[in-house]
Amino acid sequence: MSDYSLHRPLPASEVAAWDIETDVAVVGFGASGACAALEAARGGARVTLFEMASGSGGASALSGGEIYIGGGGGTEVQRAAGFTDSTNALATYLKMAGGPDADSAKCDLYAAESLSHFEWLKAQGVPYKGTFVPGKIIEPATDDTLIWSGSEEAWPYSAAAAPAPRGHVIQFEGWGGGRKLVDILERNVREAGVDVRTDARVLALVTDGPRVVGLVVRIDNRDRFVRAAATVICTGGFCMNDAMLRRYAPGTLKLTDPIGENDNGSGILMGMSAGGDAIHMDEFFTTCPWIMPESLVKGIFVNSRGQRFINEDCYHGRVSRTMVDQPGDRVWLLVDNAIFARPIDLARIDIAAVGETWEEVERDLGLPEETLAATVQTFNRYAAEGRDPIWQKAAKWLKVLDDPPFAALELRYPGSYFSFFTLGGLSTRPSGEVLDRGGAPVPGLFAAGRATSGLPRSGHGYSSGMSLADCTFFGRKAGESAAAAARIMQAEGIRELA
């Protein structure tokens, strides 16, 4: 009796007969899987794509369809808006964003090829209006293209890398262009002749010694055995798998709004079952959409001790991720009458206290005297001089908070809307080859997207569009590599081995 699971590959010797034979098997039909399948097919491989849901999508289709692009003098959209960009600035920003173990090879490669990747996306039919929307926004409410989508203009990034806006959003009226992006990619995938199998849940890898030689897939309630010269895991992260979150990323446990569809970690587990290394599994992106309307950025955040903890002009997700690090179960955004605006309902941010003085707000929140009020006093003193020597918030966002009444807007865990997804996953080369714990490739196995630890490797450095940049670009690389590996195996006749 064969015994296989996400945790245990099936030895090829126990496969009685192959139900499906293909060159490249791709698992997961989000953006990374679509791009991998597409490039593998264009590379001459027979490609079969398995998706557990009834259609394409994944977390990519739940996104805004925004991709982090720049470098090399700038895209035509950046240039039309008056910005220049450099490959070095992009690479530097990506490496800072990646944290202490940033994947330098991926950052450098992406920075070098980002412009040509933009051309590729357009060649697939992804439309861009070509227009820039200034200010700090989460996604355009319109069908415009370019936004500031990260911390480029904020300290410490601004001090190290020349800032440029790099969030390129698919032309789509309102939020949610990710679905349109995946639809366009799907159209290309089908035109390229990829054999798409939906409602097809992958149960296990099949291995021949150290080599991955296929998959077991449940289709129509029957286990099918798939032989593939190369397998590409594009199954997303594990934000929908509570047991994995608890064991690997307990920092997410107080957050309630995963961005995922079937992001159950299955591909990460399968990759590990074949010896693949999973790294930085504790890392996650989170954000609460607290910057809408934009005037709120002129407020200051304090933690449960009344202390500021970051320059609030950073990317909203960087600020939110740092909120989650604070002691206690809530933080407050302090605003005065001049900048007050009601946060969008989605954010689930309540007004916790209102007062004619900051001392009154402090007291209403139950804080000891000389905490929150002292923090505001010090902030105001320097803001009046147009500077923030403590957290380096840029002058354009500084406002003396001295126009009563004053309010504390409360962000709580759980309670407020903190979306999140995981950033840890399989260790891969830029080529998509999955690496084992000794740093050697697992033969026959590739991966891309949030099933890997890629460009967006640290929740504190994340910027909007980084994950889709990683999914689409390194999805393509993985597909190319898988097709090449299949060609080599064909040439060597190894395909006949199993």
Added chain:
Amino acid sequence: MSDYSLHRPLPASEVAAWDIETDVAVVGFGASGACAALEAARGGARVTLFEMASGSGGASALSGGEIYIGGGGGTEVQRAAGFTDSTNALATYLKMAGGPDADSAKCDLYAAESLSHFEWLKAQGVPYKGTFVPGKIIEPATDDTLIWSGSEEAWPYSAAAAPAPRGHVIQFEGWGGGRKLVDILERNVREAGVDVRTDARVLALVTDGPRVVGLVVRIDNRDRFVRAAATVICTGGFCMNDAMLRRYAPGTLKLTDPIGENDNGSGILMGMSAGGDAIHMDEFFTTCPWIMPESLVKGIFVNSRGQRFINEDCYHGRVSRTMVDQPGDRVWLLVDNAIFARPIDLARIDIAAVGETWEEVERDLGLPEETLAATVQTFNRYAAEGRDPIWQKAAKWLKVLDDPPFAALELRYPGSYFSFFTLGGLSTRPSGEVLDRGGAPVPGLFAAGRATSGLPRSGHGYSSGMSLADCTFFGRKAGESAAAAARIMQAEGIRELA
């Protein structure tokens, strides 16, 4: 040609001949390996213990030989010193210390059996003088026994669990009793007839399907094949493996003083290679010995923004772990003339600034006005009332810092002495069975100590003696379980299968 490594088990079918056959193979001769081997041998198993170094030791021998013990009314040492303790208080404390994914089953079992474990240790010949040393110390400079070794009296622990001192230190003059503890365990191990093989480096597990059936061990520069009904991994953590630290625990990268001998993560990697789950790999213990002399505890810590970040009367390791979370590359301990004392040389703590006023200290450190000085002012205001409403430092440690001159003692990374070791590792049942990523046991595989994620699961909750409690107690359990598993296999005749 066989291809095996820490990352890839050798299939038993590829073993031409077994060089060594045993019931229970134990890997690693620190405290957990010694206890596992001992109980397995006493359980009737033939036991072979493999150690890569030339003798016993491991990180256990680099420790103070202190074990966290209590509950059940208290040990006779606790009672003689006037303390009572309860199993519930101990279990509650351990669970709080374990963080959001504390291993409740291990905490409850250890709390229930802690007193009998103390009796067992004494029965092995581990000497305890039976005396209590009051105050906040790291280890007794004398041969005394009992100390406050954690955060029991500090908020928030004190509010949830009745405090008692639980650090029981082996009778040994000065620091470093861990070597003596391991020597005593080794004597028992040898008397119990365990076959001890030193200079024996384990290279890979041997598997038969999902079952671990032995090991490959390098002895005298030759690979030996060891058949074992049960294998117990007691190889310690990975603080000496830079590549693993980078991939799994990058929070340690700014620390320079690992406590390890051969803690290279090899056992964790081997366990994963057989399907074992490794969890909470980002967690680590760290401490800087800043509490010597004790008067320094009356100082207050501020971060690079001049903010306090914890009640300084917590366990020195909890305070140190929280230091590492702070923004920037240093923190300062603020003291006045009344409590000033030069920190011990080992700590590598410098005096960064001295002033007649806190404003002068603030300026000398390059901090903006109204930051550090404001923090001290607020602290002093409440300390004068005998309370700390912001961080809940206990009244006995509160001192108004108003006796000039004032000083800022600087703790830097890197620079100051921050010892550290890793806390993440294989997922195990209290029995020591290694669990796979689906939560099922890996047949034939057991583990204990810092190769596992055990009682001390969170660096923020660690208390001295928790790791040795975990190593010795769950080492014993793993040895008992391995011997039982070997007996069952013998009864079933499965041993003849390979």
